[in-house]
Amino acid sequence: MSRPSEDDRLVDALGHAAFLTMGSLTDLAADAGLSLTQLRVLAILRDRRLRIGDLAAYLGLERSTMTGLVARASAKGLLARVANEQDARAVDVVLTDEGRAVATRLEAAMRAAMLPHAERLPQADRRRLRELLERMLR
Amino acid sequence: MSRPSEDDRLVDALGHAAFLTMGSLTDLAADAGLSLTQLRVLAILRDRRLRIGDLAAYLGLERSTMTGLVARASAKGLLARVANEQDARAVDVVLTDEGRAVATRLEAAMRAAMLPHAERLPQADRRRLRELLERMLR
């Protein structure tokens, strides 16, 4: 057992942060009767209208999987299937007003859930952390 | 639409980092024929021997769920069920040699997968990022 390298420790910290963040998201989604994937679908559709296939590609899922996800979310009144104008084979998916309201509410809840963690750092460090993450992800 | 606050941007960055990290983990697990949960079970058991119920509590799952997870991982030869000495009702779960090898291999793969992202930051910034994350998570 050798001492973990600096990079190993960074990967560990990223992993811990990821599980913490995903845990919060999963809990919030569950409170709203949604899975994490359903939550992601709502988030993606907040500023886009996508076909079933594009939505699937966006999430790295099969089209057949997306058919079911959209069917269940539609049954809940969160989104709607709309015929695509250019291609009669395609189906566009859009948020309903209720779906948009749920997405907005969950986004706010997510921020509220993460804030206590962020607040363990002073303002200047929060900004520094945000900048470092953005640079790493860009 | 008002400009997002500094804290909103931090939460967004944490979310993006989380999806990136979990995505890598999920892909690596899938390559090994495992789910993310199975991967977590292996990781937890690397330095612990836990009863079914404790393992479930650790992951925030029901005991009945853990019964199935352990059964499937055992069938793959990754872990073993051992009678608990103190309590005849309880079942300890331990890694097999193969399970330990898989866990070790996946941990290395995870580091390799994240390294290209980390390397977008110079050494000094990587260390700073790691420190900030650790302080936020502690």
Place this chain on the structure above:
DNA sequence: TATTGTTATACTCTATAACTATA
């Protein structure tokens, strides 16, 4: 012929409720 989406099927993950064995 190729693409879009659906359906049928199968497996995993998950929870709830009822059960067995042990404490």
Place this chain on the structure above:
DNA sequence: TATAGTTATAGAGTATAACAATA
């Protein structure tokens, strides 16, 4: 009586393969 774990059941998420409609 309470607890540890299992089983039965049900629903969601996921993939693969076969299919219909359209391009």
